[in-house]
Each structure stands twice: as C-alpha cells, then as structure tokens.
Amino acid sequence: MQQSARALPPLDFDGLRPPSPFMTDVHARWCARVRDFVTREIEPNLATWEAAGTFPDSLYETAARAGLLGVGFPERLGGNTEHADPYFRVIFSEEMHRPGVGVVFADLATHWIGLPPVVQFGAPDLQESIARPVLAGKKRIAFAVTEPSGGSDAGALRTSAESRDGHWLVNGAKTLISGALRADYILTAVRTGAAGAGGISLLLIDAASPGVERRAVPGLRWYNSSIGTIEFRDVQVPQDRLIGPENKGFAGLAKQFNIERLSGIAATLAMSRTALAEAIAWAQQREAFGKKLVEHQALRHKLVDAVRSVRIAYAYLDQCIWRLQQGDNAVADIAMLKVQATRTLERVAREAMHVLGQHGYDGTNRVERIYREARIFAIGGGTEEILNDLAARQLGI
Numbered sequence: 001m002q003q004s005a006r007a008l009p010p011l012d013f014d015g016l017r018p019p020s021p022f023m024t025d026v027h028a029r030w031c032a033r034v035r036d037f038v039t040r041e042i043e044p045n046l047a048t049w050e051a052a053g054t055f056p057d058s059l060y061e062t063a064a065r066a067g068l069l070g071v072g073f074p075e076r077l078g079g080n081t082e083h084a085d086p087y088f089r090v091i092f093s094e095e096m097h098r099p100g101v102g103v104v105f106a107d108l109a110t111h112w113i114g115l116p117p118v119v120q121f122g123a124p125d126l127q128e129s130i131a132r133p134v135l136a137g138k139k140r141i142a143f144a145v146t147e148p149s150g151g152s153d154a155g156a157l158r159t160s161a162e163s164r165d166g167h168w169l170v171n172g173a174k175t176l177i178s179g180a181l182r183a184d185y186i187l188t189a190v191r192t193g194a195a196g197a198g199g200i201s202l203l204l205i206d207a208a209s210p211g212v213e214r215r216a217v218p219g220l221r222w223y224n225s226s227i228g229t230i231e232f233r234d235v236q237v238p239q240d241r242l243i244g245p246e247n248k249g250f251a252g253l254a255k256q257f258n259i260e261r262l263s264g265i266a267a268t269l270a271m272s273r274t275a276l277a278e279a280i281a282w283a284q285q286r287e288a289f290g291k292k293l294v295e296h297q298a299l300r301h302k303l304v305d306a307v308r309s310v311r312i313a314y315a316y317l318d319q320c321i322w323r324l325q326q327g328d329n330a331v332a333d334i335a336m337l338k339v340q341a342t343r344t345l346e347r348v349a350r351e352a353m354h355v356l357g358q359h360g361y362d363g364t365n366r367v368e369r370i371y372r373e374a375r376i377f378a379i380g381g382g383t384e385e386i387l388n389d390l391a392a393r394q395l396g397i
C-alpha cells in the first residue's frame with residue numbers, strides 16, 4: 001500500500017525532540033503552560049537580568065501564581081500534579097532552559113531538592129510552616145551538601161552537628177550552594193555520627209539564625225549572584241529540625257540526587273536543541289564559497305551528528321522515564337544518561353558555535369551563552385567520574 005508522504009517536522013526546538021511514545025495531550029498542555037510563562041515572564045528580561053547579575057525575587061511568586069512552583073508536590077501544601085509522571089518536571093526543566101539560560105531554573109527550582117525530605121519526614125506543623133510558603137513563592141529553600149573540602153565524596157563531609165542542651169550545635173561550611181543568598185531555609189547535610197556515609201543527617205536551618213554567614217561565589221560568568229558559600233559558627237538549631245532519621249541522611253541525599261540528575265538531563269537536552277536549531281537555521285541561509293553552509297558536506301555532517309546524538313539521548317530519556325513510571329528508580333541508567341546528555345550538550349554547543357563562526361560572538365544569538373554554560377552541567381548534579389562509578393556499582397561491574 002502506498003503511504004501518503006508526511007510533512008517533515010521543521011528542525012526547530014520542537015522538531016528536534018523526537019516523538020515520544022509515552023507523551024500525550026496532557027503533556028502538551030503542560031508544556032504550553034510553562035512555555036507561556038517563560039515567554040512572558042523570563043525571555044523579555046534576560047538581557048537585563050544578565051547585566052544585573054541576578055533576577056528579582058518576585059519571580060518566585062509569579063511562578064507560583066502560574067501554578068509552576070508546586071509541580072510534583074502535595075496539594076494539601078499548595079502543590080499540584082503530586083502524582084503526575086516525571087515528564088511534568090522534565091518538561092518544566094526543558095522549557096525553562098529553552099532560552100539557553102540555566103541559572104533562572106537553578107535558583108527557581110532549588111525546592112525540588114530541598115523540600116521533598118521536609119515533606120516526607122517533617123512533622124505536620126513543620127511541613128505547613130515551611131513547605132506552604134515555599135510553594136507559594138514567599139519563602140525559599142536551598143539544599144547544602146558540598147563543602148570547600150570537596151563535593152564528590154559526600155560521605156566525607158565535615159560540617160558537624162552536636163546534640164547539646166536540647167538543640168543541635170552546627171559548625172562548618174558549605175559552598176557552591178544554588179540559591180544560598182536568597183534562601184530562608186537551608187536543608188543542610190551534617191555529620192551527627194561516626195565517619196563515613198553512616199554518620200550523616202539532614203538539618204533544616206533557618207538562614208537568619210545567629211552564626212550563619214553567607215557570601216557570594218564569583219562564579220563562571222553564570223550570572224548568578226545568589227550562588228554562595230555558607231558558614232556555620234556555633235549555630236543553634238532546634239532538635240525538631242532534624243529531617244529524617246539521625247545518621248541515615250545519606251539515603252535521603254541519594255534520592256535527591258536522582259531528581260537533580262533528571263532535571264539536569266532535561267536541561268542539557270533542551271539547551272542542545274536550542275543551540276542546534278540556531279546552527280541549522282544559520283547554515284541554511286549563510287553562504288560561503290558561493291553556496292549555503294549546509295551544502296558543504298563537512299558542515300552538513302556536523303549538524304547530522306548533532307541531531308543523531310540528541311535523538312539517541314531522548315530515546316534513552318524516554319526509556320528511563322518509562323522505568324520510573326513502573327516504580328524502578330533506574331539509578332544506573334539515569335547516572336549514565338546524565339553523562340551522555342552533558343556530553344551531548346558540550347559537543348552540540350561546540351559544533352553550533354563552529355557553524356555560527358563570527359555570528360556566534362556578535363551577541364545576537366543564544367549559542368554563545370549555551371556554550372559558556374555547558375561545562376557547569378558536567379559538574380553540578382554529579383561529575384562524570386562519580387556518576388560512572390555509581391553506575392558501575394549498580395551494574396555490578
């Protein structure tokens with residue numbers, strides 16, 4: 001039987017995402033809602049925010065009013081889509097990164113990693129007093145694990161919390177903490193027991209407590225004045241701010257890392273699509289040696305290589321999400337996909353800059369910023385070495 005010819009999708013941001021067998025109209029509507037928010041509230045302001053090195057705190061409340069901050073959190077605390085599948089968060093992360101900027105999402109979504117342990121383990125009144133205002137965008141929470149002495153070996157962290165006279169006494173320091181300077185609460189990994197992963201607990205610390213000092217980390221021109229170092233000097237924390245069982249906080253960290261990796265994968269693949277779409281559009285109109293850039297085989301192959309690597313990563317992502325939906329945490333595959341996705345972004349950003357030539361540096365496109373930010377994704381959320389080791393352990397290699 002002769003098949004009718006189907007129109008090829010344009011190779012723009014949407015067309016570069018291969019069709020997913022698992023996504024439905026419900027996902028399309030959610031995507032449209034997030035895109036509308038990003039188009040109205042974020043994109044027109046990016047240049048100003050980049051020059052200022054920050055974005056206004058009011059964006060949190062605006063995002064909450066648009067129903068975006070509560071994604072995946074319980075409705076009883078002001079959340080929405082509590083039982084929705086992982087595509088909701090993946091789509092949110094993709095749409096937030098579509099303009100080619102990572103930092104707005106990184107700050108706006110710190111509650112994705114900071115809040116779940118509070119919701120899971122906190123007493124009902126603590127959940128109400130912390131989670132509700134955070135989900136309403138009125139308060140902010142950061143998640144602090146990394147220390148100046150290192151982040152990869154989280155089981156070796158040194159910030160201590162001693163039980164003294166009815167409270168915890170916290171001493172130590174954290175660094176490179178997203179949203180640290182804006183945070184009202186800091187979910188902090190501390191050592192409450194013996195050396196190693198078995199002696200770690202999670203404490204919810206009020207950022208305004210006496211003895212908490214915060215300062216900015218200059219950063220890699222990732223216009224983010226909110227990423228910071230936090231020092232704790234004899235900070236007194238009430239006993240009931242222990243989140244989860246004492247000395248068993250490491251398992252909670254691991255769970256949060258999986259969420260962080262999935263949003264990082266979505267971020268890198270979205271930025272890859274944005275960069276690639278710009279490079280393809282440019283190569284189709286720019287001429288050199290009397291013909292379009294795409295008519296030069298060497299450049300055409302660069303673009304096809306990039307499309308191929310994006311499609312492969314998305315096929316893997318769809319499979320991982322399907323497994324998550326079946327209740328399988330897919331830890332090894334999500335770790336490997338994070339490595340694959342960040343390498344895809346690094347490669348695609350390099351090739352896109354290459355195809356753009358001087359246009360890559362003239363300030364009129366998003367590729368230069370994506371190129372600049374690509375490296376960060378290979379560090380935050382777990383470096384390649386750490387994720388490869390994790391995958392090897394999980395796979396029994």
Ligand SMILES: Cc1cc2nc3c(=O)[nH]c(=O)nc-3n(C[C@H](O)[C@H](O)[C@H](O)COP(=O)(O)OP(=O)(O)OC[C@H]3O[C@@H](n4cnc5c(N)ncnc54)[C@H](O)[C@@H]3O)c2cc1C
Nearest residue numbers: 143144145146150151152176177178379380381383385386
């Ligand atoms: C933009 C950004 C935002 C961040 N936000 C947060 C946040 O909100 N909260 C938070 O807690 N942290 C955050 N981090 C910190 C991040 O988690 C750490 O940077 C990361 O865990 C790596 O730690 P490190 O930088 O101390 O590197 P190190 O641990 O010093 O490692 C340095 C290098 O050595 C490699 N290495 C280490 N151990 C091994 C090994 N066994 N085998 C082979 N190689 C190894 C690493 O892969 C890395 O390449 C953020 C980082 C960035 C860049």
